[in-house]
Amino acid sequence: MKKIMNKPTEVVGDALMGLQMAYPDALSYIPKLEVICRKEKKIDKVALISGGGAGHEPLHAGYVGKGMLDAAVSGNVFSSPSPDRIGTALREVSCGKGVLMVIKNYSGDIMNFGMAADLAKLDGIETSQVIVKDDAAVPDREEGTGRRGIAGTVFVHKIAGARAEQGASLEEVRASAEKAVRNIRTMGVAMTPCILPAVGKPGFQIAEDEIEIGMGIHGEQGVESSKIKTAKEIAEILLDKIMADYDYSGAEAAVLINGLGGTPLMELYILNMEVQKLLKEREIKAYRTLVGNYCTSIDMTGASITLMKLDEELKALLDAPCDTPAWKI
């Protein structure tokens, strides 16, 4: 393992501190509790927090700022933050209009955010939650945890954040965020595994000449292993899977070509070229496209494609200004 770090146990705090130091006027950092929040606090609006395990940078702290999150709370690498950390974030941002929690659909996050919300209620903080589950690789079954939340979370932050800036109520912000979730699907592919700083070696292997379709952002096994494909073939496989799950035909969509951390931008641009061609063929209009590392999996190589079907409301919210380290409009 070769990583730029001091101690494996200190990567989360050190990274968040480094992020804050790059945006000293916009962000503050609460050490040990691993919370990043907007310096301009308790703005008179519904507050928005999100969080989860570290290792997905810039998610979530990179989306703290005007037009998106008010605070982000981080757990250890790939591990949910505890209720005391989440509670700190809730108290930091709450101004009496309620706090919406954007939670990715993992057992640990659901339990920890749920308990934090129960405790915050005792302090008079009203919360509501939206659960992101966009990974089309996983069946959305009733029983058990079901579909994972992955890169589409970035769009949910954007939509909910813009709605909150408009002065909407907690219920209205939640409803817009839910609408975004319903219209988002993501499908990923991994080429090589990631290495957790505290583990020091890959937790699984992907054969040199193979790729893993549908792998999760923590290296959860995908839907199938396949021999290495061309960019065109990868784009087709991922888009087919997305479109088999949700009908985007004839629609306008926001597109996110997301890198998993170890894939060069050059390859992401190539993937985007193929995706854009296919969208055109399938009469889907790419209304706004993002290409880059938005929701990573430490140093995993690979990418994901996210589509969010848009209506007039979602378009307006997507176009609204935002100013965060990882996304500015």
Add this chain to the structure above:
Amino acid sequence: MDFSLRSRDYVEYIKRAYELIHSRGDYITELDSATGDGDHWTNLNMGFESLVQQAERLEEMELSEQFREIGRIMMSVIGGSSGILYGSAYIAASKTLEGKEKIGEETLYEVLLSMRDAIISRGQAKEGDKTMIDSLAPAVKKYKECLDRQEDAELLCEKVKKAAEEGAENTKKMEAVRGRASYQADRGLGHLDPGAVTMSYQLVTLMDFAAEKSREK
């Protein structure tokens, strides 16, 4: 003979559990990598390490307060699913220990029962879902059987320990319903659940320690 564990003893147990967990890092991480993301041991180990570092402070507390504090530390240091589940378990158990100075045979059963119930309620999982519950629940059940039969403490400890180990071993045959293993096509079938294994480490250490204490008397 009955055993009796005081605050100081429970901290001694924590130290021994830490030693066992600490020594099995590679094995647990390997198990976890097969079905999860390989961080279970790192986080659990960090939690126990933190408890051991705070041993002196914990030893001075009354049992109920001590359990609440252990729960708080586990919740915040371990994080993830394990942190909140162990945290909820210890906080629930602390309520059964109110006003008690020592943990005897009957009380230890109440402690483990309350832990089992808290984990089931917080995790919304049941026996057979391939989780830590699959080691704890059979151990609790066996404990009750032994109590009802008025089994000798040392034998009771031995049987509960076996039930915990067998329970963890049985997760090999189970399909995961929750957590990351549930995303796999085979839902982890054929693999041990690392959370059940580390739960069994704790129960084995605890029952061995209680047996040792019952012999001391």
